[in-house]
Structure formats: C-alpha cells, structure tokens
Amino acid sequence: MSRFFFGKFDSKRPIQIQEKYYAAGDEGDSWYGGIEPGDYVFIVTNSSVIALWKVREYGNKMNPINPADTGVVFFDEVKQLAQPVPVSQFVKSPYFNVDLNLLNKISKSTFGCGFFPIETTSIFPREQWDQLSFQSERHFFVTLSTQLPPIVENDVMVVINNLQEARITAFLEWKGGQSQPYHGLRKLYEEKNSENERYTLHELLAFAEEEAPYKRNYLTSALNELEKQGYFVVSNPAKLYDNILVGRRRTPITKPGPTSTTQSSAFSPESLVEEEWPENFEQYRTYAELLEFSPNLILYGPPGTGKTFATKNIIEAFEYKQQKRYVPFNTVEKEERVRFITFHQSYSYEEFIEGIRPQLDDGSEQERGGGDIHYKVESGVLKQMVEAASTQIIKAESQLSGISGTELIRTNSRVWKVSLGRRNDDIIYNRCKSEQHIAVDWLDQYDLSDKSYNDIYALLKSERDDDAQNPTMDANTLDTMINQMNKGDFVFIYDGPWTIRDIGVITGDYTFLKGRPSPHIREVTWLKEFSEPMDISDMNGGVRLTLKTIYELPRIQMSDVQRLIGDVDASATTILKAQHVQQLPYYLIIDEINRGNISKIFGELMTLVEKDKRQNISTILPYSKKPFTLPRNLYIIGTMNTSDRSIAMLDTALRRRFVFVEIEPDYSLFDQNNAKVGYVELALLLKSMNEKISEKIDRDHRIGHAYLMDVLTIDDLYKSWYYKVLPLISEYFYNDVASIQSVVGTRFIEKSGSFRFLSTLPSSPETISEFEKALVSLYKGSEA
Missing domain, CATH: 3.10.590.10 (ph1033 like domains)
Structure with a gap:
C-alpha cells in the first residue's frame, strides 16, 4: 500500500x-x-x-x-x-x-x-x-476532568486533573458519541517527557516566567480559560506541543550533521536539534547579510510589525554567520554584547556619547549640607559599547599573534602606570622584560601575600627612622601591587613625563621571590614594545606622568589601549590576517531612532559610523578632549515607526550612512501560529483593515501583525480589539467617526464616536457570538 x-x-x-x-x-x-x-x-x-x-x-x-x-x-x-x-x-x-x-x-x-x-x-x-477537502477540522481542547467541552466527532482532549495542580492525566478522542484513549498523543507525550519531568501547567508557567515570554502567555491563557469555563480551545496544535506537551525546554544538544547538505544553505545549523532552532530563521538570513554589508541598519515599518522583536532574530542569524554555530540572543545578552536604548525628543549627545556630570567629593559631607562639587566626564551608551567592543578586538588580535593571557582582559580592566627601575638604569627593566613580570622593591624580607595597606604601612614605618618621611607613597605602591591589581589589568611602562615604552597585561597573582632584588612581582604578558617612546598625553587628558612607581591611569580606556596596540607598526599582512580573526560582534539597538534629534545626538560622530571610517578616522571629543573612533565590530541596529515619521523626513546624513529594510505586516505568520480564533480568521481580518487604511491614509499607517499575534482565545481577541486596535485607528483618524467606521464597520462605533462593546457569548454552542460575527463581516463584506 x-x-x-x-x-x-x-x-x-x-x-x-x-x-x-x-x-x-x-x-x-x-x-x-x-x-x-x-x-x-x-x-x-x-x-x-x-x-x-x-x-x-x-x-x-x-x-x-x-x-x-x-x-x-x-x-x-x-x-x-x-x-x-x-x-x-x-x-x-x-x-x-x-x-x-x-x-x-x-x-x-x-x-x-x-x-x-x-x-x-x-x-x-x-x-x-x-x-479531498480540508474544510473539516478536528478541534483540540485542554479540559478539566470534570468538564466536557463542546466536542464533535474526532475531536481530541488533553485532560487536566484539577485547577489546583493542573497535571495532565489523559489523552482522549471523541468517537461515536463517547471518549476513548488517544494512544498516539499519549505515546508522544511520554516519549518527550520522562516520568519525573511530566510537569504540571503551573510548574511549566514558573519555568517560563523569565526566559520564555510566548510560552508564559500561552500557559497563562490556558489556565485562565480553564478557570473561567473549564476548557481551553487550542487554535494551533503545534503550539500545544511546543508549550505544554514537550514540557520544559532544555539546552540544545548536538547531533551529527546530515550525510548531504544539498538542500541546506550555508546557514543550516546541522549541529542542533531542529526543535531548538528558531522559527523563520531563513527570512533573517538576508538581514544578517545586510548587516555584514553595512554595520548600520534601520528596520522601518508600521507599528506592530515586530521590528524590535526582529532585531533579536537578526542578531541570532548574524551570530551564526560569524561563528558558524547557533548562539541564542539571551546568551549574547548575558555576555553583555548587546544594549537596548530608546531615542526620544529630549535624548542628548551627553547621554549617547559623553557628557559632564556634577559629583560631590564626599557623600557624608552632603548629608551635613557641605561637600565640594567637581565635574567628571562620563561615557554615554555608545562610548561604553565602544570600550566593550575594543576589548574584544584587543583579545582577538593578540590571539592572532600567538600571545597568551589576553583571555583575562575585561571591559573594566584597569590601566596602571608602572616604573621599572631607576631612570637611565635598565637592569631591572631588562630583567622584567625577559622574565615576563613587573617588580617592586621595599620590604624585601617580607612575603606580603596576606597584608593589608595598614600592615604594609606599619612594616615600612618600623624600618625607618622616626624623623623619616611618612611611607604613604611606598605603602600605596606595594598595596596596589598586592591587593589592587587584578589579572587582566594593563600595565603601561613609564619612559618619560609624556611617554611609555611598553604595554603588558597582568596574568598572575602577587608572588614573593625570596632572596631576589625587587622580590614583589606579578607575571605579565607583553603585548607591545614600542620602537620609539609612545606619547600618550592626548589619551591621558594632557596630564603628565609622575615618578611614583605604580598608580592608576583612569583616563585611559579600552579604545585607547586597542589603538596603541593595534595601530603602531601594523604591517599589511597583519591587518589582512586580522580580518579573519574571530572578533565577537557587539550590538547597539536603538528603538524609535526617528524620534530623536539625530544631528544633536550623534554630533561629529555621524561621519565615524560609516563602514570605511571605522578604526580609520578619529575625532576629538569635546568634553574629554580625547581622540575617538568606532570599532569595526560594533553594529548599530535602529527601528522606526513610519506612522510617527516617514523616511523622507529623516536626517539626510543618517539616511546616507544606514541601510534601510522595510518590515511589513506579515499575514503568513498567522498560518504558522493561530490562523483562526473561534470563527475569526485573523490574517483576513488584519489584511482587510490594512487595505482600507492604505486607501484612506497611506501604507505607513497600516497595523502590524503583532497586535493580534498573542491572541489565543476569543477573550484575548476581545481585549486586543477594544483596547489596542480600535484606539489606534481612532488616533489615526483623529476620532473622525465616519472615517473610523469605513475601516471597522458601524457595529463597533456609535455615532457619537464611543465604542460599542459586543458580546462574546454565543446564544448556543452551535452559533456565533455577536462580537465574532461583526469581525467576520469586516473581511467577508457583509453586515449581515
């Protein structure tokens, strides 16, 4: 057969x-x-x-x-x-x-x-x-054991014991006027969930609270309907499987790739179980390719088309393109490689790039009404992301050169100025360079591993005459070496008041080498030795370097370190190789980018966002007076609602430097999710309204699919319709009753402009409710 x-x-x-x-x-x-x-x-x-x-x-x-x-x-x-x-x-x-x-x-x-x-x-x-016809459908229900839903022949029921526990106890099919076990669905459920992992609906909801918003919404709707009427109507069996039958979703596991990749694209993540791969991945491949073409992308379209949601999928697709493995968006978030911000009319350059903030010297004085105020330059969101992305470039390019220890570098790694030996005496310097460490003397008979600043100060004091100068500076130096420095911090080796001679990264904890001159050491990996002393005065805010052995250089940031390490003596070969090094991408997502004053927010950085200007051209920032450039591994993704402002009204300079992708209402998504709720076909309803809105206003004011995507029940549809869709349409038409009625019909709007709330309760199980009937009439063209 x-x-x-x-x-x-x-x-x-x-x-x-x-x-x-x-x-x-x-x-x-x-x-x-x-x-x-x-x-x-x-x-x-x-x-x-x-x-x-x-x-x-x-x-x-x-x-x-x-x-x-x-x-x-x-x-x-x-x-x-x-x-x-x-x-x-x-x-x-x-x-x-x-x-x-x-x-x-x-x-x-x-x-x-x-x-x-x-x-x-x-x-x-x-x-x-x-x-062969597919007009007849079997219905699926999640139902309490004490409740019989309005079932007909061939319908399927997932039976829940009670509301308090909400545990699945049976799978039934309605045949010949009675229920009988539905073995196929039970077998699937038992295969997908071991006996100790057959969770209750309440347990699944608790698992989904933070990391699975759609699953949370689905389970919440199911539990609400069970409480309200004793059963939940399943509009899409695939969603029943995803959100209830497979239990708690676990971490993806790997499996061998297919024997042939003929039908697969370069983006097919063969190493994943297909259930764990995000839906509609292929449609985001184009956007990922665009992001590779230009690091500046804007998604535009009517409200509710899922632009902000799409940024997450685009990032997942781009991560796969870059790393050849699936990286979930929440992993990128946990690695702090993505930031969300929203532009608004008062958003400023100071919030975005850098600004001056007033600070009190002493919080305790503030309480007594005193304390001096000073002003500090603080980095904005973009500059913070630049520092994080620059850190990744340092690590990647160091690994390219075979330098170990750079995996310890952090975005918040500190930079220390270190003097090695006396001026014009390179004995200690040469020894430290060859032995891969930094070293200081004083207290050369003591292992200071567990000593605090006060302990060190006391030891120094005890070794010196009573009339000797207080050993504060030397105690600070030793305390910094022992207690303040961390693995992954940078050391700049002093050459002169404005210059340094080497850069290293600390790779070891404090060590005491008994019997050695300058016995207090920390292991380092040398990243850069300059052929000529390197002037860092512009990066250090024009402040001279002093003779103090060790102290922090708080003005030096990761982008400065990256520029020092990467730009000096970089041969064309090294640059070519660096292009193939895995540099983890960083993302800045700007929601409602068109609502801000672009020229005011970006300022002189508008030029630097261009792809060919990244790490090639720098500008001097107005507050810190430091050179600044954008790294090549920072990607900017903006979103904009065309109902607020069209692309034509955007800043011309912005339009030249970004690529634009229109995100339209996607009616096919309803076919994949909930094509029909009750008697209402959601795609046809939304499409009908949008055709009328395009005719009456323009296509920029259409309504996106997101307004109805979370609709699982008639109750959900009722709330979305009356409290989201109708207010939006009323706003579009400035409460012009005739215009509103031309889109949503006369049944929902009184002549006065007030909403008419129709009943969702049918007169009998076989009939359609007044609310559903009015919605169906909008796309079937009948007021009957």
Whole structure:
C-alpha cells in the first residue's frame, strides 16, 4: 500500500515546484526521507500545503539547486488544492493521526531531511481525490476532568486533573458519541517527557516566567480559560506541543550533521536539534547579510510589525554567520554584547556619547549640607559599547599573534602606570622584560601575600627612622601591587613625563621571590614594545606622568589601549590576517531612532559610523578632549515607526550612512501560529483593515501583525480589539467617526464616536457570538 508524506519545498527555489522535482542527489540520501516511487507527498511551501503529488521515479536532471550532482526525484501531480491550506489548519484535519511530524516537523525548520511520513485515518479519501477537502477540522481542547467541552466527532482532549495542580492525566478522542484513549498523543507525550519531568501547567508557567515570554502567555491563557469555563480551545496544535506537551525546554544538544547538505544553505545549523532552532530563521538570513554589508541598519515599518522583536532574530542569524554555530540572543545578552536604548525628543549627545556630570567629593559631607562639587566626564551608551567592543578586538588580535593571557582582559580592566627601575638604569627593566613580570622593591624580607595597606604601612614605618618621611607613597605602591591589581589589568611602562615604552597585561597573582632584588612581582604578558617612546598625553587628558612607581591611569580606556596596540607598526599582512580573526560582534539597538534629534545626538560622530571610517578616522571629543573612533565590530541596529515619521523626513546624513529594510505586516505568520480564533480568521481580518487604511491614509499607517499575534482565545481577541486596535485607528483618524467606521464597520462605533462593546457569548454552542460575527463581516463584506 502506498505511503503518505509531506515534503518541505523552499519558496526561494520555486523551480522545483514548477518542474516537480526535488534535488538532493542520489536515491537514498537522507534529504529524501525514504520516499519511494508510488508514495504520495503533500507539498508544503510558505507554511502552507499547496498540492498532492505522487513519486514517479529517481533520475538525473541538470538543475540550479545542485549543479555538481544531477540526482533528483521526479513527481506527478495528483491534485492542486484550490487554495493553499495553512499548516496550522492541515494538522487539524481528521484525515491524519496526530504525531511528532504533524505537530513539530511540518511547521519548524528542519535540516538533513525534507520529507516526513504521516499516518492517515480510516476516513481519508484514498484514491478518491475529488473528495479531498480540508474544510473539516478536528478541534483540540485542554479540559478539566470534570468538564466536557463542546466536542464533535474526532475531536481530541488533553485532560487536566484539577485547577489546583493542573497535571495532565489523559489523552482522549471523541468517537461515536463517547471518549476513548488517544494512544498516539499519549505515546508522544511520554516519549518527550520522562516520568519525573511530566510537569504540571503551573510548574511549566514558573519555568517560563523569565526566559520564555510566548510560552508564559500561552500557559497563562490556558489556565485562565480553564478557570473561567473549564476548557481551553487550542487554535494551533503545534503550539500545544511546543508549550505544554514537550514540557520544559532544555539546552540544545548536538547531533551529527546530515550525510548531504544539498538542500541546506550555508546557514543550516546541522549541529542542533531542529526543535531548538528558531522559527523563520531563513527570512533573517538576508538581514544578517545586510548587516555584514553595512554595520548600520534601520528596520522601518508600521507599528506592530515586530521590528524590535526582529532585531533579536537578526542578531541570532548574524551570530551564526560569524561563528558558524547557533548562539541564542539571551546568551549574547548575558555576555553583555548587546544594549537596548530608546531615542526620544529630549535624548542628548551627553547621554549617547559623553557628557559632564556634577559629583560631590564626599557623600557624608552632603548629608551635613557641605561637600565640594567637581565635574567628571562620563561615557554615554555608545562610548561604553565602544570600550566593550575594543576589548574584544584587543583579545582577538593578540590571539592572532600567538600571545597568551589576553583571555583575562575585561571591559573594566584597569590601566596602571608602572616604573621599572631607576631612570637611565635598565637592569631591572631588562630583567622584567625577559622574565615576563613587573617588580617592586621595599620590604624585601617580607612575603606580603596576606597584608593589608595598614600592615604594609606599619612594616615600612618600623624600618625607618622616626624623623623619616611618612611611607604613604611606598605603602600605596606595594598595596596596589598586592591587593589592587587584578589579572587582566594593563600595565603601561613609564619612559618619560609624556611617554611609555611598553604595554603588558597582568596574568598572575602577587608572588614573593625570596632572596631576589625587587622580590614583589606579578607575571605579565607583553603585548607591545614600542620602537620609539609612545606619547600618550592626548589619551591621558594632557596630564603628565609622575615618578611614583605604580598608580592608576583612569583616563585611559579600552579604545585607547586597542589603538596603541593595534595601530603602531601594523604591517599589511597583519591587518589582512586580522580580518579573519574571530572578533565577537557587539550590538547597539536603538528603538524609535526617528524620534530623536539625530544631528544633536550623534554630533561629529555621524561621519565615524560609516563602514570605511571605522578604526580609520578619529575625532576629538569635546568634553574629554580625547581622540575617538568606532570599532569595526560594533553594529548599530535602529527601528522606526513610519506612522510617527516617514523616511523622507529623516536626517539626510543618517539616511546616507544606514541601510534601510522595510518590515511589513506579515499575514503568513498567522498560518504558522493561530490562523483562526473561534470563527475569526485573523490574517483576513488584519489584511482587510490594512487595505482600507492604505486607501484612506497611506501604507505607513497600516497595523502590524503583532497586535493580534498573542491572541489565543476569543477573550484575548476581545481585549486586543477594544483596547489596542480600535484606539489606534481612532488616533489615526483623529476620532473622525465616519472615517473610523469605513475601516471597522458601524457595529463597533456609535455615532457619537464611543465604542460599542459586543458580546462574546454565543446564544448556543452551535452559533456565533455577536462580537465574532461583526469581525467576520469586516473581511467577508457583509453586515449581515
């Protein structure tokens, strides 16, 4: 007997659908999923089922998918569906037994296989293709054991014991007017969750609170509906699987890659379980490529199109492009490689780049009404990100040169000025350079490992005459060497009042070398020896270096260190090699970028954001008087709502330096998530309204899919409609009643302009509610 499969065809390769073949090399390749001549395949593309084909034969065909291998499988068309069937609707068909393939593989990115078997039921019209229709749907419910939802033949129930515990106890199917065990779904549940990991809904919600916002919303809606009416209507079985049946999502695990990568792109993360890979990854590949083309990207579009949400997926796609492995966005956050900010009308240069902040010298004096005020230059968000990104460049380029120890460097690593020996006497300096450490003398008979500043001061005092100068400076030096310095800090080796001769990074803890001159040491790795003394006065704010043996240089920042290490004596070969070193990217996401005064906020840095100006051109900042440049591994992603301001009104200089991507309302997302809630088809509803808004105002004021994406129940739809969508449309039309009614009809708006709140309760289980009926009429064109 012939078997049935669904096959996933890339919409970016339409030639395979047009010419009815699939190119994955010779028969037996894993991408074919074991299909054989005579098998039937439902064709899935763009998250919809479009046709039923029959496998004809394996053969050879020159094709653009895999020019090096002509092996393909050919198909014959059995039935072209009149309308594409969203996968969320297809999986609810009573034609099929629900299993992992239908609940997960059909709607998720999969790698290494393009065809998956499905099991048909007794009512499937085998060989009677004219009767094949997907209008009939089986319904899925999560229901309390004491409640019978409004079920009909073939419907499926996931049974919960009670509200207090909310534990899954049974899987039932309604057949012949009674319930019976639904073994397939129970088997899947038990396979995916070991006995001690079959969590209650309350436990799943607690797990999802912080790290899984969609799962949190889903579980919250389910529990609310269970409390309200005793059952929860599942609009998309795939989401039931994701949010309830698979339990707690764990860390992705690796698996061997597929035997062939014919159908996979360079972005296919074969090392991941497909369930863990983010949905719609492919659509963000283009944005990741754009970010590589230009480090400055702006996503623009109507409100609610998911621009801010898209930045997270773009970063994940870009991380994969850079590192060839999947890095979740929350990992990038934990590594402090991304920052979110929002521009507004009062946002300033001082907040963005740097500014002067007043500070009291002594907080305790402030309480008594005293204390002197001084002014300090503080870095803004962009400058902080520059320092962090510069730190990564130092580490990457040092690793390129084979220098060890730089992995200890931190964004908050401190910089210390260190004198090695006396002026014009290089004995100690040469010894420290050759032995890879820094050293100081005083108290050369004592191991100071556990000594505090007061201990050190007392020891110094005891060794000196009563009339000798207080040993404060020497105690500070020793205390800094022993207690203040940390591994990963930088040392600048003193040459003169304005110059240094070397840069090193501290790689070891304090060590006492008994019997050696200058016995107090810390191991260092030398990063840079200057052929000529290097003037750092501009980086140090024009302040002279003093003869004190060790003290901090707080004005020197990571970008300064990176410039000193990377720019001096850098040969063309080194620069070329550095381009291939893995430099972790850093991201600054600017929400509502069009709401700020761009010229005022960016100031003289507008020129520096250009790709070819990064690390090539610097400017002097007005407050710190220091040279400043942007590193090449810092990426700026902005978002803007076109309903606030169009691109044409943006600062011209900004438009020249950023690439722009329009994010439009994406109606196909409803097919993947919740195509239908109750009787309302969300995609058709939103599309109908947007067509009217485009005609009445313009396309910039359309409504994004995000306004309805979290809608799981009629109650959710009611709240989104009355408290999000209608107020937005009223604002668009300045409360012009006639214009508002031209978009949302007359049933929701009184002549006075007040909202009319319609009932969500149907008069009987078989009828439609007044609220749903009014919404359906908006896209079906009837007020009846």
